[in-house]
Amino acid sequence: MMPATQFDREYLMRFIMKPRLFAIALGVIAFTSAAQADVGQFPYKEKPFKLLIKNGLGQHGFSSINSLYRIHLNPFVLQKIEMDLAAAGLNETPSDSAIQRSVQYVAEKILEQHNIQIESITSWVSPAIYARMDQSAAEKIILMNEVSGIHEEEFNKNSAVFSQASGDIYDGNEIVSWAKLATNTNDTITTSNKYYLIDQSAYDQPNEINFETHNASSPSDRNYHVIHVAGLIGGMRNNSLVRGINPGQPIKLFGMAGTLPLEKLDEALRNADLNDDFAVGSLSINIPPDVTNTHAWNKSVGWALRAASNRLFMALSSGNFYGGVPATPDSPNACNHAYNYQGSSRTNDGIMVVGGLDRNGARWAGGDWELEPAYGNENYTFQIKGSTIGPCIEAWAPAHQITSTSSRGGTRVSSGTSYAAPIVAAIASRYGNSQTRPIERETYIRNSLQSTGYTEWGIPLKKIVYTSPAAHYIPKRLPIISATSPTNPTNVHTVYDGRFYDINNYWNAGAPWGEITVDLGSIKTVTSVRLTMRSHLTPDNGALRPVNFAVWGGSSANAVNTNLAYYNEPDHSDLGPVYIEFPSTSTRYVKIEGASHDSWLAFAEIEVYGY
Template structure:
């Protein structure tokens, strides 16, 4: 097979566990690839976007004496396999680099799943005497990974495979949100005190979609009260008396129809992903896939919490090193995420939310589009002793608060109409944030907006002493972060791939990303005019196991980037701005680099000691 010269530099990869050499495609491997491509369109491999009329059972069934694992494999190996397939098809054609990349992109667009990922996944499974057709094997849509049950012998074997970069066990997660019912009657259409407190008692609504994750489907019978679409169902049979998702739907989207209660955004379209107790990350992925395939940016609420883990790195269960935490971080590429800060049963006790919510080293992080929301009562104080378990958790892992005490929640529960909990404060925040912008508004912009609405209640957090603040809606807010479009990008290496970093494609075309063909690389962005820049968000492709740093050096200029890939060194920005080291990296997980200045051109030099330096997407922010 004649491989075009411009892709021969793909030949040598540097995965963390060895050296992979690009080889000729043999007849055997061609047949295997063809079979896999044929399978890629079959129902056994397709991860359907489920609507409310199709509720399939989970594809993961857990055999006894096995544990469930997510196995990550080298994305560069997958990309190489896809390129080999296309190179074989177009061998003998005299294509320049731009023509090659155009053809490659079109070929990848024709496949629902990356053919290279299927080849590598099949190679891993073959060593375990398993196959892609195994019903217990889940092939991920947005990262280079498979989830499957493994016994201890299989786990040890798979850890030694050259293609494998990381293995995460998926722990059994008990559902920690309890539902204490409060008996309170309300006739006619009720306007909750939460709408008054947040200044949303108005005639406004939005058609921006509201996504939310729940662990059980529960009772969703009163759909005349709200507009809901079920996009993923993990098959957990649970009592229809479980009203959790229907309560959230009512609070967010309850229609103005002269009965029951009025939501924050009446009749806002809702999209529910039911994850189940052992498949929360799978539910998150379904929501991400649904939005990303439509290039929608919106909000996503998680009104469930995960208990504390164990071990030196896992003290906080939803930190970015656990599977659920990584998935939350990836989802923030598409969503502003709100998560309930968790409730507790101790009477008036003061307990930290940190073990139960996403955080990094016991703190919230600015500009990560992930918010942990505590609950306040009618007086603006932290919610305590409201029902059986509804005392809000507090502390440094809570971003801010919202109403959560005695909220009208049930249109369909014969026993109660009101309830309390951080499960309700979090979606109220997401609903307010969704009022801003449109379906293209970036998550960091919505984070900036909702934080601009915060006002103090006159009370303080009893654990960290900070003022308790809640958002009050204002359609005329100023000083909101802006996303600066990238007009032009250039790199001295693989410049034919550079436009992938600004195509608003995070997950759907997994083989389309820019890379430096090595551990270090450089690229320059031109914003079209001088802009105030406060930070850049870089989404990496990486084969690193994760607990490894990646280094960036940033340069800037007020002049346009006039150089091409051939004259890059003569024209690249040379004014040093800063060095930045991210302490960890995961596939398709964003890294935020804070800046402060006015620039037109920004140069990013990257050094990734444990993977090729590769970029999926870059976003630039400022005022």
């Protein structure tokens, strides 16, 4: 551990007392009271310092070229800032603020002391500041106690690409896509559960799509993708155009100006957390060949997806990079283009990568010509490659010639795994309500998969088919009535309050090891636990950061000594859930012991599942 340090008390005083130019720019309130800060011991920064410099420069070289850097903030230091601000009599972060106050404090401190250009801030999915600066400024900022690491962004905004594309029947004047028929959703069922869509920005179609929140834009050929996806999810049942999987489902759209989803994931999670909403979401963006896959579990977007899975069951497209266009090389493995955990899929992580099928249930092989009027060319077309394959894909859904709404009005036909992912998410949203956890919906989807009779790389292709929720016996989250810890009794109540992302709202052992026990109130049948961790570690590290756990049960608070599981989490992340399954056991108390190799042990939330 590093020696005890203190925050810059003088700066904290000025932060609270002076006019707030940066706060005004961000639309948040000014603070008007003073606070004292006294930081105890905090974990070291990662070694070596994660100051990732590119352009062939060494760590101690200097460059006048400004690059975009991701500045990761230490959640343990941020929690102490929150405590000191609260001790000064300040209220919590206002509900209309997009930035938690401790993150705002550090952002303004960096802005004032280093005079750098801050481009954006995330404080929910992961506390980080994005800023443009030269290497010399980065080497100064890495020394700040509030900073865990600094990483130069690995690809520019034009590197990621949408998984884009270029049997229906009629019911009156309304088209029912073959995708609804193939997934057993051509019924009268819909849902009021929210759908969180991370995609392009869009203009409103009030008679066809129920956009509950979105950032509107003008009608454009360039937002065909989001309108097609939204119509597939929730096109109205109104005897017009096309009927979605869940007609009229409320869609919360978080539209990107470019193709970097981090900021919009952060915005979506803030919205879900403040509304105490557990829902589904989809992201149909993939990383092209020969570019670092930032959607991998240990990269920036992958970390954000892991954090998102606390509240949202996330369905992700597998990518269109395999077959159908002989003139371009194939890149068949979805693990190179979509989310993966150490090169494969992972059960009960709240995240599913979805591959694309044709009408016969085989892999959609590509080769379709897509019409995309754009750039002043009314007849602009391109040929699209087929669905990727591999061990990262957990479910398959229709992707070939999907009819949906058009950004120009009317309907259009398009192909791509972009459409397979939202089909799975929409069906998942039919299960449960606004308090149904992501892994409950994931289990429902797994139980609803059916064999197509086809295989790729020796792996059976299993397609999603809607099944009645009443036919499933799925473990539910069990209420926790109290918690205790001999390691640190402070903030134990926060592990069962349903708040995942609040900087000040988690239990911290104050050491790399510790234990905490939760009380279910009465004896229940318990099957698993899900632990949302806090950590000062950052993505892009290149090394695994394991945590060892032991889970115990008991019917008496004085005898929680029946071992339920020993488990090693290979690589944990800040706000990344850890799922531990064990044989069904009758118990009232569940004790969790943990030992981290690289960070303090801390939990934002503990969930216990069973019956």
